[in-house]
Amino acid sequence: MQYDPVLSVRNLETHCFTPKGVLKAVDGVSFDLHSGQSMGLVGESGSGKSMVCNSIIRLLPRHGVRTVGGQVIFSGRDILGISESEMRRVRGREIGMILQDPLMSLNPVFTVGNQVGEMYRLHPQAEDGRPIHQRVLDVLRKVAIPSPEQRARQYPFQFSGGMRQRTVAAIALAGRPKVLIADEPTTSLDVTIQDQFLCLLKELQEQEGMCLILVTHDLGIVAETCDNVAVMYAGRIVEVGPVREVLMRPAHPYTEALLRAIPKPGGRGTRLYQIDGEPPNLLDPPPGCPFQPRCARAMPICARTTPPMKADENGRAAACWASDIEEVRA
Amino acid sequence: MLTFTLKRLAIGLLCLVGVSLIIFVAMRVSGDPTLLLLPDDALPEDRHAMRVQLGLDLPVPVQFGVFLENAFLGDFGNSIRWKMPAMSLVLSRLPATLQLAALAFLIAAVFGLLSGVAAARLRGTVYDSLIRFVMTLGLALPVFWIGLMLIMTVSVNMGLLPTSGRGTFWHMLLPAVTMALNPAAALSRLTRSSMLNVLGTDYIKLARVKGNSDSRVVWKHGLRNASIPVVTLAGIQLANMIGNTVVVETIFAWPGTGKLIIDAILARDFPVVQAAICLIAAIYIGLNLLVDLLYGVLDPQIRY
């Protein structure tokens, strides 16, 4: 990896300050994203995936949630440190985001064309002098919305769920961002439309040469769509690496457990594996490795000291005392 | 849209007939108008002649029919006190009332909206609590008391504004502020809660993700959605304001319909009361229709 990463997240820490205490929703997350790469971010509900995304784009809830440490280095500068007005130029234009619920993320009182066009009005791109509505139609065509001239004049409530999702993607693409964050983009769509949308996303990502962060619960989706995968548990990344390797040879017991929880074709009748125990209470995390109370391979050291991230030369890393990763020392 | 409007107009007309019936019944119940029209020592024959002349010897349903027919022609009879057609008397006073209500509504809408949006944006801070407290208090202030207190402090003690009458803009200011207070408080509270609902939605988050500035997010993406419930309330408040002119015009001796109504009620000048209340009910119904039409403009999902 001789090139500098497009996006580099270093020791990101985002805490929620609740009346019951400080909750470390993101607790020292680091990863790099190189040009054109796509990374899957997986983990149980509540593991902090959305929090990582929102911290990167700096759109956390106003009250009680704050990024308290770390860096997000994007094209050479730490965007956690820039002013709000500079950040506005990054949002949409440099880093785009697709929100979870397509049914809710379009404004009900403006036409679709207006909402897509707003991206061009907010971020005028010098290289393209064509009228805005032309460009709106182009981008709607790109996300495969049929008869865009007519559709652009309609309101979101006249669209189906899948079309709304593609409109949201069109809005993200309209800014031609270098990084696209998609936070569980397909959870509220039915399965056939899910696949369609993911294919579209993948295709567009390759066409435009964007980086993609794809948040999901579904390792199957990651396997089809992403180059790399990062597994999150209790606010930390416990394992990262190229998709094939991580899925074929998981180095962390949690990844292994996640893989076993996937129903296998032909495996009818066998009981679906479930991860024992409950996700940790982040207000009062267990000592040592957060996964240790649920881990089948727990050792005495696991309850005492948090395992460090061990990385090998292929970009694989895992935070587990029991992992067989050969650490390379710089 | 047209059919909807026509349908609503028809319903409004029906309501007007209902209102006239209420007024008619109220008038019948209140006693024999000849007692008011003629001196106490009038002869029974004269009284009877008067009753025949007024149509009071006819069966009651026929009387209502006649009343209705005349009412739709704008003829409510002559004012007992002013000896002139009741409707033209009411109409001559209407501009003063509308002028006052318009200014009051403008003040209420601007203050209510601005403070509500401000409170929503400052949610959780002391300013938010302060605005909410002031608005809760503002909602509890009776109009007539506020009017007197304003006259007492601003006009009498400080001598800043005239106490009563109609003339310059300055005459209008105190009564308008008095009338605007309650609606402003109500609008502010609803704007705040509605705006907070809207600001928590995903489409607002998407607007931020796109790179909109905070104020564009609130004013462009938030306000139009937030204003949908507010518009209903604004319609109700505007209509209530027209009712409240009765009180406010009395206090400030503002020569409008409201003052005319209360004077007519106290003097038992029923033709004037009827004419005025029918007219106000018509305005009221018209305003409600307007609000419904405005709804369609604000919310594209509503198609009539």
Added chain:
Amino acid sequence: MNTVTNGLAWARLGSGWRRLPIFPVILLAPMVIFGILGTHIAPYDPGATNPVNALKPPSWLIGEGFSHLFGTDYLGRDVFSRVIAGARASLTVSVVGVGIAGCVGICAGLVSGYFGGWAETILMRLVDIQMSMPPILLALLLSASLGTGLWMVIFVVAVVFWTNYARVLRGEVLSVRQRDYVVMARVLGCRSHTILRRHILPNVIDSALVVASLQLGAAVILEASLSFLGLGVQPPAIAWGKMIAEAKLYLATAWWLPFFPGLALVITVLGANMLGDWLRDRLDPKLRNS
């Protein structure tokens, strides 16, 4: 059924000290005490005139201790005693009026929501008609034609306020009627009035309570406005609105005459409104925007 739903309603009020609406209670308690005990706790006879002592400012402002806390009026009557005595008319009219309106409105709402048909048409048209007139004008018209006096004012308040119950309750009944256990009861052949009493009423009574408490403050203001305009309770009964009206002539000289009765009015209305907000937030948050 009844106890279960009521128990739930009670549980939703919260637990411990939060079960008590602190601010509304602080504001309303003195008014309720004044209203019930009235002249028994007033320092002076509220009707007793004393021309020598007329138009005295509040005693604590002119160094005369606690003799006349709120000053005296143009006949030398003690304003504090009159404010205390005025609580009775205000509370009686608003509570009884809103109560009667509730009984009528709940019945109307139940009937029109449950049975539908011509009863619904007539009732709802009646509501529409009444709502095409500003409430204060309706009240004025009624007072002017029916006369004044305590019961007339109560009647007027009841007439003005029944429509809100009818509208809200009708909507509630329409939705409760669709629930499984009601449908089941009807399929099993329960009689209508049994269903209404056992299954529907307990489920909509919370909303009625919320509507009642939200209207209480408006009723207090309506009563005060009527008596301000000379169409409320008649002497010797004392009403705050009337006191404020009488003070109009003394605005330049005796600020305490309109100020204190108005303050009592504001405190009562504020307390009632806050109580309404509190109940609504706990029992029926969906009424928020209505």
